[in-house]
Amino acid sequence: IKTIAVLTSGGDAPGMNAAIRAVVLAGHHYNLNVLGYQHGYIGLMEQEYQPLTPGDVYNIIQRGGTLLKSARCEPFKTEAGAQQAADNLQQAGVDALIVIGGDGSFRGAEHLSHFWDGQVIGLPGTIDNDVFGTDATIGYYTAIDTALENIDRVRDTADAFERIFLIEVMGRHAGFIGLSAAVGSGAEQVLLPELCEQEQIDIDALTRHIQKAQKIRGKCSYIVIVSENLWPGGANALAEDLNRRTGIECRPVILGHVQRGGSPVSLDRMLASKLGAYAVEAALAGKSGIMLGEQNAKVCEVPLAQTWSQRKPLDPYLVRIQTEMFDLLSTEA
Ligand code: ADP
Numbered sequence: 001i002k003t004i005a006v007l008t009s010g011g012d013a014p015g016m017n018a019a020i021r022a023v024v025l026a027g028h029h030y031n032l033n034v035l036g037y038q039h040g041y042i043g044l045m046e047q048e049y050q051p052l053t054p055g056d057v058y059n060i061i062q063r064g065g066t067l068l069k070s071a072r073c074e075p076f077k078t079e080a081g082a083q084q085a086a087d088n089l090q091q092a093g094v095d096a097l098i099v100i101g102g103d104g105s106f107r108g109a110e111h112l113s114h115f116w117d118g119q120v121i122g123l124p125g126t127i128d129n130d131v132f133g134t135d136a137t138i139g140y141y142t143a144i145d146t147a148l149e150n151i152d153r154v155r156d157t158a159d160a161f162e163r164i165f166l167i168e169v170m171g172r173h174a175g176f177i178g179l180s181a182a183v184g185s186g187a188e189q190v191l192l193p194e195l196c197e198q199e200q201i202d203i204d205a206l207t208r209h210i211q212k213a214q215k216i217r218g219k220c221s222y223i224v225i226v227s228e229n230l231w232p233g234g235a236n237a238l239a240e241d242l243n244r245r246t247g248i249e250c251r252p253v254i255l256g257h258v259q260r261g262g263s264p265v266s267l268d269r270m271l272a273s274k275l276g277a278y279a280v281e282a283a284l285a286g287k288s289g290i291m292l293g294e295q296n297a298k299v300c301e302v303p304l305a306q307t308w309s310q311r312k313p314l315d316p317y318l319v320r321i322q323t324e325m326f327d328l329l330s331t332e333a
Pocket of ligand 1: 009010011041071072073074076077101102103104105106107108109111126
């Protein structure tokens with residue numbers, strides 16, 4: 001093969017730049033032409049690309065966001081859309097396309113492969129970590145650190161005023177950020193999609209837990225981590241509901257998009273660099289229709305369709321220590 005292309009698609013994540021850099025440098029090492037498509041699948045449909053050389057990726061490993069920009073693209077989901085993208089890739093002489101994104105972007109990559117003969121390789125880039133087949137996704141570790149840094153700040157003020165805070169974190173429909181943030185911040189309670197039956201929150205149980213904490217410890221700060229999309233209206237509505245139904249004053253904080261930005265932490269840079277370089281070698285080895293991930297610190301290849309057909313479980317041990325061992329209230333009378 002002579003030419004490879006790379007794009008970033010769907011929700012952006014810190015470390016995407018590090019992955020692009022690794023693809024470009026590895027491509028250069030193997031004397032390949034590397035093209036960068038802008039704006040995810042929009043760039044494929046509109047033939048919006050530029051050659052990428054090592055000079056273009058100089059000084060970006062530490063930057064959040066993505067040099068290639070990211071976007072969502074509805075028209076690409078149609079047959080005509082994917083056919084247009086396939087024709088454009090053919091015209092640009094692309095042999096292999098590397099897609100950095102989440103499970104939606106991988107569905108898109110699979111869809112494209114029905115219209116295009118070239119090789120397609122996915123790299124998991126999303127803060128949500130909700131991609132089956134890899135222990136972590138590029139951006140996840142940074143998002144946890146960003147959440148923790150902010151939750152620690154809320155804890156300081158919560159503690160000073162002995163207040164209750166509901167802190168909403170991202171994760172789309174998965175509780176990976178929520179669970180890690182709860183364990184890492186020493187939160188009193190955590191509400192995650194995986195732990196709330198039919199995505200319903202038991203407000204009575206939450207109220208009893210808060211009341212018990214206040215009975216045992218006296219007035220004290222109390223932090224609940226809530227995953228987004230768990231409750232209609234999110235943490236704001238949940239806090240209001242709690243205030244109304246129980247008389248307990250509770251303040252919401254929505255961390256929001258700060259979790260998507262910032263300089264990637266070391267683990268995300270390492271993962272992105274490893275997977276980006278490996279993607280180029282996999283392309284040279286003729287591989288296609290796979291996502292590259294990491295399991296037990298080893299790079300692994302996962303068929304694209306597997307990445308979205310199975311739900312990745314939370315670490316059951318982390319769940320157990322957070323909800324049982326670290327919940328002092330569960331053992332005290
Ligand atoms: P993420 O990659 O972060 O999960 P999205 O779910 O928004 O992000 O998907 C990104 C893009 O991938 C979409 O805008 C669309 O162009 C493409 N895509 C998503 N799902 C499909 C699908 N089922 N078929 C074809 N393309 C898809």
